[in-house]
Amino acid sequence: MNITEFQKWVGDFYEERGWTQYGPFIRVGFLMEEAGELARAVRAIEIGRDRPDEGEKQADEARQELVEELGDVLGNLILLANQYNIPFEEILDAHKAKLQKRYE
Numbered sequence: 627m628n629i630t631e632f633q634k635w636v637g638d639f640y641e642e643r644g645w646t647q648y649g650p651f652i653r654v655g656f657l658m659e660e661a662g663e664l665a666r667a668v669r670a671i672e673i674g675r676d677r678p679d680e681g682e683k684q685a686d687e688a689r690q691e692l693v694e695e696l697g698d699v700l701g702n703l704i705l706l707a708n709q710y711n712i713p714f715e716e717i718l719d720a721h722k723a724k725l726q727k728r729y730e
Contacts, residue, residue: 636708657702657703
């Protein structure tokens with residue numbers, strides 16, 4: 627699936643569940659929550675959680691959690707882009723151009 631198809635799929639999936647009703651400020655709050663969960667997944671892989679109430683995860687389980695959290699962050703970014711009618715490809719192209727110009 628390419629990014630354009632995925633952007634539409636995410637929008638449709640969330641819309642069907644009534645999850646697109648939240649405005650940008652609330653969506654950014656969801657994004658920050660997901661970013662925190664992503665940070666926790668990275669920490670678990672890199673330095674561990676060191677909590678007796680949480681068992682150590684196997685490498686494949688920790689990687690799967692990381693993949694899922696990256697997806698949650700991406701989904702929320704896509705929903706923000708959708709709220710402003712910005713195709714994700716435009717974001718990718720603009721970011722690439724900005725970096726190439728900055729570091730030419």
